[in-house]
Structure formats: C-alpha cells, structure tokens
Amino acid sequence: MENHKGIEEKIFSHLKKYPKTTKIIEIGIGKNFYVAEKLHHEGYLIKASDIKKNPDLTSISYRTDDIFSPDISLYTDADLIYSIRPGVEMMPALIEIAKKAECELLVYHLGNEIYKDGGELIDCGVILHRYYKPPR
DSSP: OOOHHHHHHHHHHHHTTSOTTOEEEEESOTTOOHHHHHHHHTTOEEEEEESSOOTTOOSSEEEEOOTTSOOGGGTTTOSEEEEESOOGGGHHHHHHHHHHHTOEEEEEOSTTOOOTTOOEEEESSSEEEEEEOOOO
16 A cells, blocks of 8 residues: 555645636645645735644644535635545535535545445545545
8 A cells, every 4th residue: 555645645636727817625634734835935815724633734724614514605615625634424414515515526545445426436556535626
C-alpha cells in the first residue's frame, strides 16, 4: 500500500487542475491538513470543516460542523467539496450537502470501501469517486 502522503499528493495534484477561483471545502479534515494546506499555499480559496474543534488548524478557514445536522450556509458558496477517507456512514450526508450546496463532491475512500455504485471514478494515480456534479 502506498504511504498516506503519496496518496494525498496525488489528490492535491488532481485538485490543483481546477481554476484557482474554485471555492473548495474539505469536510472531515481531522488532523491531516496536507491537501488543504497545499491548496492554500497555491492560492486556492480553501475552507475546512470537521465535527471536532481543531486548534492546530490556523492557516485555513475552519468551522466545526456536524454533517448529519449541517449548517448548510457553510457550504453554499462552494464549487467543490472533497473528503479523504470518510466513513461510509458519512456518505449519504456528504451527498446531500453537495446537492443542497449545488457543488461537486469528490471522495477518496479508505481501501476498497465505496458507497452504492461508487459514483464516477477518477483515476489520478489513486481512485477518486465523484458522487455528485451539479448540472450546469
């Protein structure tokens, strides 16, 4: 298995293909800020959320939020939401947030875990799952 930073570097490389004007939110950031911080340092408009408070995350706009009872206003200006290794039980809530916010949802799953049909697969050196893309 590839080390975590190699996986996250590939996710970052994929995300940096989006225009820098893309408003991005990482949901469930936890204590692994690698992708979000790299996007921030590249000049992307990046925010993060997690159910737990995280005083160590200082360079990125961060809010606590419970995705099972979300403050949808945190997400409505986003163009893209991504989540790295969310629990499969989080997937219905993530998809619902993306639909309500009318933004794309990309997920990197732990191992071979997927939700339902797995969405649209994106191979960027690791497999990302696009579970929602708003019609435009």
